Amino acid sequence: MTAHSPTWGSPDTLVGSTPASSGPTPRGMQGQHGKYSECGNLAGVRHIILILSGKGGVGKSTISTELALALRHAGKKVGILDVDLCGPSIPRMLQVQGRAVHQCDSGWVPVFVDQEQSIALMSVGFLLEKPDEAVVWRGPKKNALIKQFVSDVAWGELDYLVVDTPPGTSDEHIATLEALRPYKPLGALVVTTPQAVSVGDVRRELTFCRKTGLQVMGVVENMSSFVCPHCAECTNVFSRGGGEELARHAGVPFLGSVPLDPELTRSLEEGRDFIQEFPKSPAFPALISITQKILDRALAQLS
Amino acid sequence: MEEVPHDCPGADSAQAGRVASCQGCPNQLLCASGAGAAPDPAIEEIKEKMKTVKHKILVLSGKGGVGKSTFSAHLAHGLAEDENTQIALLDIDICGPSIPKIMGLEGEQYVEDNLGVMSVGFLLSSPDDAVIWRGPKKNGMIKQFLRDVDWGEVDYLIVDTPPGTSDEHLSVVQYLAAAHIDGAVIITTPQEVALQDVRKEISFCRKVKLPIIGVVENMSGFICPKCKKESQIFPPTTGGAEVMCQELKLPLLGRVPLDPHIGKSCDKGQSFMSEAPDSPATLAYRSIIQKIQEFCSLHQSKEENLLSS
Numbered sequence: 001m002t003a004h005s006p007t008w009g010s011p012d013t014l015v016g017s018t019p020a021s022s023g024p025t026p027r028g029m030q031g032q033h034g035k036y037s038e039c040g041n042l043a044g045v046r047h048i049i050l051i052l053s054g055k056g057g058v059g060k061s062t063i064s065t066e067l068a069l070a071l072r073h074a075g076k077k078v079g080i081l082d083v084d085l086c087g088p089s090i091p092r093m094l095q096v097q098g099r100a101v102h103q104c105d106s107g108w109v110p111v112f113v114d115q116e117q118s119i120a121l122m123s124v125g126f127l128l129e130k131p132d133e134a135v136v137w138r139g140p141k142k143n144a145l146i147k148q149f150v151s152d153v154a155w156g157e158l159d160y161l162v163v164d165t166p167p168g169t170s171d172e173h174i175a176t177l178e179a180l181r182p183y184k185p186l187g188a189l190v191v192t193t194p195q196a197v198s199v200g201d202v203r204r205e206l207t208f209c210r211k212t213g214l215q216v217m218g219v220v221e222n223m224s225s226f227v228c229p230h231c232a233e234c235t236n237v238f239s240r241g242g243g244e245e246l247a248r249h250a251g252v253p254f255l256g257s258v259p260l261d262p263e264l265t266r267s268l269e270e271g272r273d274f275i276q277e278f279p280k281s282p283a284f285p286a287l288i289s290i291t292q293k294i295l296d297r298a299l300a301q302l303s
Numbered sequence: 304m305e306e307v308p309h310d311c312p313g314a315d316s317a318q319a320g321r322v323a324s325c326q327g328c329p330n331q332l333l334c335a336s337g338a339g340a341a342p343d344p345a346i347e348e349i350k351e352k353m354k355t356v357k358h359k360i361l362v363l364s365g366k367g368g369v370g371k372s373t374f375s376a377h378l379a380h381g382l383a384e385d386e387n388t389q390i391a392l393l394d395i396d397i398c399g400p401s402i403p404k405i406m407g408l409e410g411e412q413y414v415e416d417n418l419g420v421m422s423v424g425f426l427l428s429s430p431d432d433a434v435i436w437r438g439p440k441k442n443g444m445i446k447q448f449l450r451d452v453d454w455g456e457v458d459y460l461i462v463d464t465p466p467g468t469s470d471e472h473l474s475v476v477q478y479l480a481a482a483h484i485d486g487a488v489i490i491t492t493p494q495e496v497a498l499q500d501v502r503k504e505i506s507f508c509r510k511v512k513l514p515i516i517g518v519v520e521n522m523s524g525f526i527c528p529k530c531k532k533e534s535q536i537f538p539p540t541t542g543g544a545e546v547m548c549q550e551l552k553l554p555l556l557g558r559v560p561l562d563p564h565i566g567k568s569c570d571k572g573q574s575f576m577s578e579a580p581d582s583p584a585t586l587a588y589r590s591i592i593q594k595i596q597e598f599c600s601l602h603q604s605k606e607e608n609l610l611s612s
Contacts, residue, residue: 057368086467139438168398
C-alpha cells in the first residue's frame with residue numbers, strides 16, 4: 001500500500017487535489033451509483049447511521065462522538081464521517097486535530113484516533129491548512145467533496161459508520177444521502193433539545209427523512225436538564241418535553257433524554273474518553289441506553 | 304443548475320466552462336461566454352431598495368445553537384422600544400427559520416407597528432414542511448427577500464443568518480455589497496467547540512471585508528434558581544470569548560448569562576426583556592444593544608462627514 005501526503009493548499013484549491021486525480025481509480029468506482037454497492041470503499045461497512053437535526057447546536061457532533069465511543073466499548077469497529085464542512089467539530093473532540101491525511105490505492109486513509117485502530121475518522125478539518133481558515137464554499141463545491149468523502153475514503157472493515165451532519169436540509173444532506181443510498185443506511189438518529197424553537201426545526205428534518213425514504217431510528221433529546229453541582233437542584237434550562245412530544249407526533253421511537261453535564265463538554269473539549277472516565281455522570285445511563293437500542297436495531301436488521 | 308459536474312470550477316470562476324470537467328454540462332456554453340462573471344443586475348436593484356434603510360446589521364456565528372435568532376429577535380425588540388424607530392428583521396435561515404416562532408408570529412408580518420419581520424417560515428403552509436433546497440435556490444430566495452420586499456423607511460434592518468459560511472452568507476454579503484452593511488455582530492458560547500467555528504466566521508468576515516461590530520458571548524454562566532450559585536454549563540476551557548477577542552483584537556460587546564426563562568419566552572413568542580426586565584440577562588442585552596446603536600451612529604456620522612467634505 002503506497003501512501004503519500006497530498007499538499008492541500010488553501011480550502012479554495014482543495015477539490016483540485018483529489019485522490020481520484022492522483023491515483024488509479026479503484027475497481028467499481030466508475031459508473032452510476034447502483035454499481036457501487038457490491039464493491040468500493042463502503043463494501044466492508046456493516047451498518048451506516050446518520051446523525052441529523054434540523055437545528056444547530058443541539059449536540060449532533062457530541063452525540064456522534066459519544067455513540068462512537070460507546071460502540072467501541074461494546075467491542076465494535078467504528079468509523080466517523082464528519083460531513084460538516086463549515087464547522088467540523090469532531091477532530092478536536094477526539095484530540096486528532098492537525099493530523100495529516102494520507103492516500104493509498106483505494107483513496108484517502110482515515111485518521112485512526114487510537115492505537116488499536118478501533119475508531120477511524122474523516123473530516124474536512126484534516127484538510128485545512130490553518131484551523132481558523134473558513135471553508136467558504138457554495139453548494140456545488142460542497143456536494144463534490146461530500147461525494148468524495150463517501151466514496152473515496154478507504155474505511156476497510158467496519159461494524160458501524162456514524163455520519164455526523166451539519167444542521168439543515170440542504171446540499172450536504174442531499175449529497176450525503178444520494179451517495180449513501182446504494183449502501184442502505186440503517187437509519188437516522190435525530191437530535192433535538194427540549195424547547196419549541198428546536199422542535200420547530202427538527203420537525204422539518206423528519207419530513208426530509210420521510211421524503212427521502214430514510215428510516216428514522218428515533219429521536220434523542222439532548223440538554224434535557226441541568227443538575228446544579230452545588231445543591232443538586234434539577235433545572236430545565238432549555239424548556240422541557242419537546243423531544244418526547246416530537247417523537248410521538250412523528251410516530252417514531254423516543255430513544256431517550258440526555259441531560260446537560262459540563263463534565264461531558266469539558267471532556268470532549270479536552271479529547272478524553274467520556275464513556276470510560278465518567279460512568280457516574282448523569283449523561284452516562286442515557287448514552288448507554290441509546291447505544292443499546294442501536295445495537296438491537298442493527299441485530300434485528302441482520303436477522 | 305441541478306446537474307452540476309463533479310469538479311465544477313464554479314460559475315463565477317475564470318475557468319468556468321473551460322476545463323475538462325465542464326464537458327457535457329448543460330451550462331457549459333453559458334459559463335464559457337463569461338455571462339457568469341458579469342455582476343448580477345439585482346445588486347444595483349437592491350442598492351436602490353436599500354436607500355431607505357439607514358442601518359444594516361448581520362447577526363452571524365459559525366456555530367449553530369448559540370442564540371443568533373434569540374439575539375436578533377431581542378435586538379429587534381430592544382430597538383423597537385423607541386416608537387419613532389422603524390425596525391425590520393429579516394430571517395435568511397431558509398432551512399431552519401426560527402424567527403416567526405421567537406417573535407410569536409404565525410403569518411402576520413408585523414409584531415408592532417414599527418417592527419416588521421420577513422422569513423421563509425411565513426411561506427410554508429405547515430410547521431412540518433421541509434425546505435429541501437440546494438444552494439442556488441436558497442440564493443434566489445434571499446435575492447427576492449432583499450429586492451422584492453417593500454421595506455419602506457427603515458432605521459435598522461437586522462439580518463438573522465443560519466450557522467456556517469456558505470451560500471446564505473456569501474449571497475447576503477454579495478447582494479448587499481453596493482448597499483453597504485454597517486457591520487456584523489458575532490454570537491458565540493464560551494466553549495472551545497463553539498469558538499473554533501466562530502473564528503472561521505470572523506475569518507470569513509475579514510475575507511469579504513465585512514466590518515465586525517463585536518462579539519456577544521451567550522449562555523455565559525448559569526445561576527441556580529435554588530441556591531443562587533453560579534455554574535458554567537458550557538465551560539470556557541480556552542478562556543471563552545474574552546480571550547478570543549483579545550487575540551483577534553475585537554470588541555467583546557457583552558456576556559449574556561443562561562436564564563431558563565429566555566428559552567421559555569422564545570417558545571411563547573414573547574420578548575424576554577419585557578417578561579423579565581430585572582434579569583441579569585436583560586441588563587446584558589440592553590447594554591449590548593446600546594453599544595450597537597453607538598457603533599451605528601458613529602459610523603453614520605463618519606459617512607456624513609466624508610460626504611460633506
